[in-house]
Amino acid sequence: MAGGGVAALGVKKERAAEYKGRMTLAVGMACLVAAVGGAIFGYDIGISGGVTSMDPFLKKFFPVVFRKKNDDGQNNYCKYDNQGLSAFTSSLYLAGLVSSLAASPVTRNYGRRASIVCGGLSFLAGATLNAAAVNLVMLILGRILLGVGIGFGNQAVPLYLSEMAPAHLRGALNMMFQLATTLGIFTANMINYGTQHIRPWGWRLSLGLAAAPALLMTVGGLLLPETPNSLIERGRVEEGRRVLERIRGTADVDAEFTDMAEASELANSIEHPFRNILELRNRPQLVMAVCMPAFQILTGINSILFYAPVLFQSMGFGGSASLYSSVLTGAVLFSSTIISISTVDRLGRRKLLISGGIQMIICQVIVAVILGVKFGTDKELTRSYSIAVVVVICLFVLAFGWSWGPLGWTVPSEIFPLETRSAGQSITVAVNLFFTFVIAQAFLSLLCALKFGIFLFFAGWITVMTVFVHVFLPETKGVPIEEMVLLWRKHWFWKKVMPDLPLEDGDSHHK
Numbered sequence: 001m002a003g004g005g006v007a008a009l010g011v012k013k014e015r016a017a018e019y020k021g022r023m024t025l026a027v028g029m030a031c032l033v034a035a036v037g038g039a040i041f042g043y044d045i046g047i048s049g050g051v052t053s054m055d056p057f058l059k060k061f062f063p064v065v066f067r068k069k070n071d072d073g074q075n076n077y078c079k080y081d082n083q084g085l086s087a088f089t090s091s092l093y094l095a096g097l098v099s100s101l102a103a104s105p106v107t108r109n110y111g112r113r114a115s116i117v118c119g120g121l122s123f124l125a126g127a128t129l130n131a132a133a134v135n136l137v138m139l140i141l142g143r144i145l146l147g148v149g150i151g152f153g154n155q156a157v158p159l160y161l162s163e164m165a166p167a168h169l170r171g172a173l174n175m176m177f178q179l180a181t182t183l184g185i186f187t188a189n190m191i192n193y194g195t196q197h198i199r200p201w202g203w204r205l206s207l208g209l210a211a212a213p214a215l216l217m218t219v220g221g222l223l224l225p226e227t228p229n230s231l232i233e234r235g236r237v238e239e240g241r242r243v244l245e246r247i248r249g250t251a252d253v254d255a256e257f258t259d260m261a262e263a264s265e266l267a268n269s270i271e272h273p274f275r276n277i278l279e280l281r282n283r284p285q286l287v288m289a290v291c292m293p294a295f296q297i298l299t300g301i302n303s304i305l306f307y308a309p310v311l312f313q314s315m316g317f318g319g320s321a322s323l324y325s326s327v328l329t330g331a332v333l334f335s336s337t338i339i340s341i342s343t344v345d346r347l348g349r350r351k352l353l354i355s356g357g358i359q360m361i362i363c364q365v366i367v368a369v370i371l372g373v374k375f376g377t378d379k380e381l382t383r384s385y386s387i388a389v390v391v392v393i394c395l396f397v398l399a400f401g402w403s404w405g406p407l408g409w410t411v412p413s414e415i416f417p418l419e420t421r422s423a424g425q426s427i428t429v430a431v432n433l434f435f436t437f438v439i440a441q442a443f444l445s446l447l448c449a450l451k452f453g454i455f456l457f458f459a460g461w462i463t464v465m466t467v468f469v470h471v472f473l474p475e476t477k478g479v480p481i482e483e484m485v486l487l488w489r490k491h492w493f494w495k496k497v498m499p500d501l502p503l504e505d506g507d508s509h510h511k
Helices: 004-008 025-051 055-061 063-069 083-110 112-131 136-164 167-174 176-195 202-208 211-223 228-233 237-248 254-268 280-298 301-306 308-314 319-347 349-374 383-402 404-415 418-450 453-472 481-488
Strands: none
Touching (some): 025 083, 025 112, 025 136, 025 176, 025 202, 025 211, 025 319, 055 063, 063 083, 112 211, 136 228, 136 404, 136 418, 167 176, 176 202, 176 404, 228 237, 228 418, 254 418, 280 301, 280 418, 280 453, 280 481, 301 418, 308 319, 319 349, 319 404, 349 383, 383 404, 404 481
16 A cells, blocks of 8 residues: 555644644734745846846947847847846746755755745845946846845745744735736836936846845745744654744644644654655646646746846837836736735636636637737838737736736745745756746747747647646645645546545545
8 A cells, every 4th residue: 555654644634623723923024025936036037038138238238139130131020039137037946946956855844934044145146247347247147146146036935934824814915026026017117118228337226126025035034933844844843833933822732733734753764855745645736736836937927027128129119118118017916916916816726727727728819819910020010000910918917917826836836835835946947047047048949940940839838727727736825835635636537546545534625
């Protein structure tokens, strides 16, 4: 019988109904500081798109692109197709990918806070190098350090938020990460809009300002309480209980404390979380940890956000008009994330993912049709069609912002049992950054080759992911994080995949 020895460990019965606790100031503050990690991630996504469309920056580091950009004979879709320029954007994600895997043992053995502080320090170093860059090597090195910061930050922050939040508010609090990411993107767009007028060093200001949230994250990380789950897992049980009582605002935390203690018993019996995650009983979580972040990127959102200024310039909007339209998409993304936060714990994860998917497919197809019919390789769009494209792209971003945007991070960070949670989150981040890297590196060449078909390419993927959620993702709304293990055994498909385990009290099937 598979894994019989493990049955005695881990969460044995559902105690969700007995959880006590409310939203406390301690949780609110902790979530705010931790979510700053999201803001830096967003700032780095938003800032690179704007900086790479600034002439003084291109002239200094990418003179070939600068000449192509100002050459009227150049094919619209291919102006920015340059692997060096793509490397500037994507080196960050490759570094993030590697460091998120390195962050897993740190997060597990030294706590979530340790990773948050490491992330903050890397960000500070990266932002300083970038602002002072005099050549391409310094520039890329700075981006790599920012990537290390992203690896650590994105690995620890969603975990930290999931573990600090009370079960009935976990969806909304976890989304603070995505809300902060969208706020970071929006801020970056606004800053680029201002700094493009400061010649020739405006871009230095844009890149250097990433140091402000990095400082906040480092100091915050030093002052935050550690999560009770992490303290208990590392044997500091009494301290874990004290923190739990403080963040729940009540001494009556027995049910939640028992769940954590049982989960950490199992966690400590496992030496190799990455090996363990490959076992059959963890298959549903592993599938979600790979598919959710991959699908989140395959919606095509990053291409629209990274290269929004470049994309809009290619469509014939003028220089500042294109930054202006990216500010608009940033604002839409931010506001739609707020819609998601207010509805996720009421409507649940599945409804938001499926409805958002359908709206995104429709938008991608409309943009492809407009560009295909009205915008050749050398023509410019008329004013009314340009406005139509921006409106439809905003509707696309709106749908993404309430569905795959926040939930692509929330779902994977809440479904793992404690023993594989840190490893699982590392896989999620690594997959997310890997696909981000591939799309960042390939997008400008794809745009050049597929032209308007790029939007149909993404629409095809969104169709696949919407069907995937409908068929394979159970609803996780309101299920306590340490009891997720029991949820998969009730799902029509996953219960066939998972090996049988003898369950004590037999009540998880009769709930």
